[in-house]
Amino acid sequence: MSERSERTTDAAEPPARGARMDSATEAFVAHRNLLFTVAYEMLGSAADAEDVLQETWLRWAGVDLDTVLDQRAYLVRITTRQALDRLRMLGRRKESYVGPWLPEPLLTAPDVAEDVELAESVSMALMLVLETLSPTERAVFVLREVFDVGYDEIAAAVAKSPAAVRQIAHRARRHVDARRPREVVSPSQARAALESFQRALETRDLQGLLDVLAPEVVLVSDGGGIKQAAPRPIIGAGKVVRFIVGGLGKAQVTLTSEPTVVNGNPALLLRVDGELDGVIAIRVEDARISGLYYVRNPEKLTRIESETPLTLR
Structure with a gap:
């Protein structure tokens, strides 16, 4: 082959590689919000979910797209595997976490609140229940119950047989159902x-707080060793009210609150x-109110200034 022919062949290769990369980028961007939601529901941390997406992209960029029949399924599989690895690592990290651990709250758009299924799946209450599952159980539950992924595809993602995945899914579902809220209330409720809680809190109305709290309400506060928080969950309306009002009284501070939507559900920003x-x-x-989840750890408050897009599809 002549020198001129070699130059012509070499010059033709970069555009081909560029076209493949463009196709990979287009597919990744199209499914990015879904992949983030999968990773976040598995990890409870936006920062770790972003790291998982970065790792997913690096692996996806090296895939021969001609061999991929379903790009969405393939991307979900990569994301699940990376999230599982990180989830196992996080389990060790959480063992040294100071005080109770809560998921990282996300400011979400109104359309997330309108999607009842999505809003429940990312609620603080359910995310905390998912924390009680093993990493594999959590992955299987999230993929099957939240994203309606087929058993064969889940099996490929978690390196188990379809029969084993069915058993894991049944066990995880039974575990979650025993601990999740008995009913899904409407956004208006x-x-x-x-x-009612906000009014009573700002006016320090003890009876108003008692009226809106369920008798066996649980308060979980997460300061991460950076901000002061209760070292363990507080149970019972009387104890919760004393903790809240007592803390405000000792501090002699001006407390203001602002309604917002966090993880698809009504919440308050406290200042x-x-x-x-x-x-x-x-x-x-x-x-x-049967559960109060108070995130004070400043490292977990980086996602409440701008909305994070979430989706099940």
Whole structure:
């Protein structure tokens, strides 16, 4: 082959590689919000979910797209495997975490709240229940129950047989059902309970707080060793009210609150003397608040200034 022919052949190769990369990028961007949602529901951390997406992209960029029949399924499989590896690593990290651990709250758009299935799946209440599953159980539950992925595809993602995945899914579903809220309340019911709580909190109305809290309400606060928080969950309306009002009284601070939507559900941004102090999410059952989840760890408050897009599709 002549020198001129060699130059012509070499010059033709980069555009071909560029076209393949463009196709890979287009597919990844098209499914990015879905992949982030999968990773976040498995990990409970936006920062770790972003790292998983970066690792997913690096692997996806090296795939021969001509061999991929279903790009969405293939990307979900890569994301699941990377999230599983990170989830196992996070389990060791959480063992040294100071105080109770809560998922990282995300500011979400109104359309997330309108999608009841999506809003429940990313709620603080359900995310905490998912924390009680093993990494593989969590992956199987999330893929099957939340994203309706087929058993064969889940099996490929978690390196198990379809029969084993069915057993894991059944076990995880039974575990979650025993611990998840008994009913899914409407956004309007949740907002009404939150508004009552907000009024009572800002006016330090003890009876108002007792009226809106369920008798066996649980308060979980996460300071991560950076901000002060209860070292363990507080159970019971009386104890929760004393903790809240007592803390405000001792601090002698000006508390203000602002309604927002976190993880697809009504929540409050709390400010102390004008400075952001944390996010408080709620779980509502029978028109009363049965769970309070207060994230004060500043490292977990980076996603409440701008909306994070989430999707099940």
